[in-house]
Amino acid sequence: MATRAFLCLLTLPAQSPADLWQGLGHLRYALGQYEPAGVAYGYAAAYRPRDATLQARLALTCLALGDLPSFHAYRRRALALDPQSLVGQEPHPQLPPPTTP
Numbered sequence: 001m002a003t004r005a006f007l008c009l010l011t012l013p014a015q016s017p018a019d020l021w022q023g024l025g026h027l028r029y030a031l032g033q034y035e036p037a038g039v040a041y042g043y044a045a046a047y048r049p050r051d052a053t054l055q056a057r058l059a060l061t062c063l064a065l066g067d068l069p070s071f072h073a074y075r076r077r078a079l080a081l082d083p084q085s086l087v088g089q090e091p092h093p094q095l096p097p098p099t100t101p
């Protein structure tokens with residue numbers, strides 16, 4: 001199912017590599033496949049390192065995986081790029097407090 005949906009993404013006109021990887025990340029995340037989602041978001045972020053939304057998605061994916069140090073690092077990066085980047089993102093009832101570097 002995920003592969004088929006990703007192949008559909010490839011047929012859309014004028015898709016940048018970042019958009020394709022981000023789309024695959026969204027798909028994997030929605031399926032609860034957080035590790036592959038993180039890989040896909042990571043590739044997308046490599047194309048767009050200053051995209052605060054991608055950094056926020058990476059933070060939430062790390063949180064879903066239980067990787068709190070990476071969650072906090074991506075969260076700080078997202079907020080540094082855009083203080084509103086986490087507004088409207090998927091809430092998490094057990095959001096841990098940020099740690100200071």
